[in-house]
Amino acid sequence: MNFLYLLALPTAFLISYFITPLVIKFFHAHHWIENPKIKQLKSGNATATRPVPRGGGLPIFISVFITSLIFLPLDQHLIGILMASFFALIIGLFDDLKDISPLFRLFTNFISAMIVVAAGIGIAYVSNPFGGVFDLSHPQIFFSFMGGTHSIWLLADLLAIFWIVWCMNFVGWSSGVDGQLPGFISISAIFIGILGLKFQNDVTQWPVIILAFTVAGAYLGFLPFNFYPQKIMPGYSGKSLAGLLLAILSILSGAKLATVIFLLGLPMLDAIFVIVYRLWHHHSPFKSDSNHLHHQLLKLGWGRRRISFFYWFLSLALGFLSLILNSQQKFYVFIGLAIIFFGFTLKFFRRI
Numbered sequence: 001m002n003f004l005y006l007l008a009l010p011t012a013f014l015i016s017y018f019i020t021p022l023v024i025k026f027f028h029a030h031h032w033i034e035n036p037k038i039k040q041l042k043s044g045n046a047t048a049t050r051p052v053p054r055g056g057g058l059p060i061f062i063s064v065f066i067t068s069l070i071f072l073p074l075d076q077h078l079i080g081i082l083m084a085s086f087f088a089l090i091i092g093l094f095d096d097l098k099d100i101s102p103l104f105r106l107f108t109n110f111i112s113a114m115i116v117v118a119a120g121i122g123i124a125y126v127s128n129p130f131g132g133v134f135d136l137s138h139p140q141i142f143f144s145f146m147g148g149t150h151s152i153w154l155l156a157d158l159l160a161i162f163w164i165v166w167c168m169n170f171v172g173w174s175s176g177v178d179g180q181l182p183g184f185i186s187i188s189a190i191f192i193g194i195l196g197l198k199f200q201n202d203v204t205q206w207p208v209i210i211l212a213f214t215v216a217g218a219y220l221g222f223l224p225f226n227f228y229p230q231k232i233m234p235g236y237s238g239k240s241l242a243g244l245l246l247a248i249l250s251i252l253s254g255a256k257l258a259t260v261i262f263l264l265g266l267p268m269l270d271a272i273f274v275i276v277y278r279l280w281h282h283h284s285p286f287k288s289d290s291n292h293l294h295h296q297l298l299k300l301g302w303g304r305r306r307i308s309f310f311y312w313f314l315s316l317a318l319g320f321l322s323l324i325l326n327s328q329q330k331f332y333v334f335i336g337l338a339i340i341f342f343g344f345t346l347k348f349f350r351r352i
Contacts, residue, residue, distance in 0.1 A: 024232050088241055116244075179228060
């Protein structure tokens with residue numbers, strides 16, 4: 001088992017790398033192409049410079065699906081993960097083609113999260129950065145179903161549902177420029193896998209490590225076709241899958257929510273700022289706009305490659321710090337990052 005994680009990443013990479021061009025050709029053949037000018041009129045947040053297809057979630061899902069079946073046991077957890085991922089993919093592809101309502105997308109996010117929780121994946125405890133843990137295993141509700149006794153861990157399952165939904169949304173909001181999303185998603189998944197190797201003597205962690213490297217490989221294989229000038233966009237299918245899979249990894253790796261929050265500090269702070277900004281200006285938090293960090297950097301004259309490299313570099317830096325810092329130190333670094341981020345953002349908005 002110990003060598004499988006070495007094979008999962010290149011396997012997922014190769015599958016994604018060779019399937020993505022086929023998906024691009026398929027979308028072009030059916031004229032499923034997004035025109036950025038029309039997108040700008042609809043939502044006001046388009047950043048693409050030329051018509052390209054969305055639908056990046058399709059090759060990514062196929063890669064994760066095949067690699068998981070090769071290297072992981074088909075148990076209850078994996079079945080739930082693949083079912084939730086497939087459901088998120090179908091909704092995502094439908095949105096990539098038809099632009100469905102944000103509220104309906106949010107509703108389907110909850111369905112994806114509930115599929116995961118129904119498979120027995122929940123957050124039984126959360127680490128306290130200042131020591132100890134918060135036990136969420138109680139209260140429990142027991143019930144009989146199909147001849148067996150089952151239980152709902154109320155706090156654990158509710159937190160898991162909301163955490164998954166939150167990840168599916170804030171991760172996708174940082175995908176506005178070529179190569180931005182698959183880069184930092186791959187880096188985050190790799191560091192989740194590396195952190196899992198610290199506990200490699202625990203056999204229950206090996207499926208998590210393999211899944212983390214599988215996710216990393218799938219998004220790395222997609223990256224060359226999404227990097228500037230992009231030939232395909234992740235679309236809602238690729239974005240929602242990224243958030244779903246990273247949320248699941250954070251739960252399965254021992255409820256390391258704080259570590260994933262740390263790794264994805266920049267996208268999360270960006271999402272929090274935009275939500276607060278929208279509410280402050282009496283706008284719907286679900287209405288798209290051009291106030292995300294990558295929009296601000298574009299307005300400052302940054303190129304698309306530079307913005308992507310910035311996100312990747314910061315993800316790498318936070319990833320290396322996650323390997324050497326304890327929970328309390330990570331908390332203080334995150335607070336420092338938040339102060340810098342909000343200081344820059346507020347200064348930027350005072351200039352325009």
